[in-house]
Amino acid sequence: MSVAETIGDENSLADAEPLLRVEGLKMHFPVTEGLFMRRTVGHVKAVDGVSFTIAPGETLGLVGESGCGKTTVGRCILRLENPGAGKVVFAGTDIAGMKASEISKLRQDVQVIFQDPFSSLNPRQKIGSIISEPLRVHGIIKDPTKRRERVAELLRICGLNPRFADRYPHEMSGGQRQRVGIARALSVNPKFIVCDEAVSALDVSIQAQVINLLEDLREQFNFSYLFIAHDLSVVRHICHRVAVMYLGKIAELADCDELFDNPRHPYTQALLSAVPVPDPTVEEARSHQILEGEVPSPMNPPSGCVFHPRCPQAIETCRREVPELQEFSPGHMVACPVVLGK
């Protein structure tokens, strides 16, 4: 079975030299059966040929419904999973092909903020120890007094009282814990941070604070973010560009405003029409596009375009040919033969 790899034209995606370039990334998890003779009966195609680039200082949003593979993309970039195929080029080196022993340096450049602030901190460690451990292990700051000062500074940067260093995670609220998670990620001076649903477990008011913090940090330290989320309003607020994923593939990738104002892919249109508008008259006048059916199993995805069984605009070609992500207008990539007018 050959699946066309959707390799984007990187020059059109970002003007600057990309910090991160993902090319044809695939991650298939084997599904095994049988008690004695383990046979692989199929693969869950969590990520199936994803390509994008991220420029220095840029935030790329990655949206899509649950199970579409967006978290797996993040984990592959972090090398928490070993990608099955494709390239993840970070600052000129291919992460995907790295040996385990070479990854240590990468760990300082690429960091992660997790979704759940309650399980992402070790409950047996004090906050100060959580933040200073990377500094100690990587030998970034060897002097214990200076290390304590740095921890206090990181806590201040993240809007926490430096006295929190002596507390345990269970003594803090969700928002405070998430700030600790951010401080931990910052401790190694990363260039790139994967925010895996970093705000979706928080209250709305806390979400806003954390998002503002992430934006401030981006301006201050010139990070790039891969912002994985399913909340479209959050994505619109923080991201420069947005990629929409469906069933392991990127359906559409465009500048943030362009994508929200002028969505092209039928899936993106459906996704955006599901977001309520806070004006009742506008909301009533709007045409809602409700998708029929369920998301197909990623173990046995539909032929051709994976979206075609639910797509209101599907034509015969969609059933047979796997659409490639192609440029619709400058910087606006769509994987849909109907939109591209074929």
Add this chain to the structure above:
Amino acid sequence: MISAAVFADQIAMYNPEVNDFAAMLQAPSLDHIFGTDEFGRDIYSRIVHGARTAMLVGFTAAICGSTLGLLVGVTSAYFGGWVDITVQRVIDVLIAFPSIILALAIVIILGRGVGPVIVAITIPLIPNCARVVRSSALAIREIPYVDAARAMGFGHARIVLRHISPNIMAPYLIMLTTFLGQAILAEASLSYLGLGVQEPTPAWGLMLKSGAEEYAESAPWAVIFPGVAISLAVFGFNLFGDAMRDVLDPKLRDR
């Protein structure tokens, strides 16, 4: 109820040690409250001194057994894959032996004395603890803070020792206290079979043996009191283990 159990255990556990110090100051055979054995030795003093042997062997074996089990279990769960499968099969083999038979075999290989007895009792304990710990560690491994530690680039040893092991303390401590009772019983059994601690070192199992073989009818106190000592010690540690479970389980603690 629970707090009463907690205090009862502490009384049961600390009594032997208190008695220990008192007996050290007295000369043996001054006060024969439990009678004397065939060599005229004071049984009460020997029981108290025997507690030392029991505690030394019991604590060392239980701590070594559960700690090694912890490391084996966490490592096995953390690495997964073929490491896990291999370790689990070795553990299956060890569990298949009755632990007293395994201990006997080890004593025969290593020779007699306190050191070999400790090793002989420790080794059968390891697989039991490793299996329980592994199941807890499998759950901990999937929690994001372990991913966070990996993303930070920490070494495997650091993740196993600092991030996973401390979070398995509850089952570990319960195993530890259960093992204390088991180890004391195993020590007594080995001594009784003549393969444990050797005369003239006072040990409960030894006293039971010499008493039971010849003087069970004419001098029953030589058998009864060491037997009672073993039962009380094991019972006490089991109670202590129960209480630990109650204290460490947050659902029970709240009541």
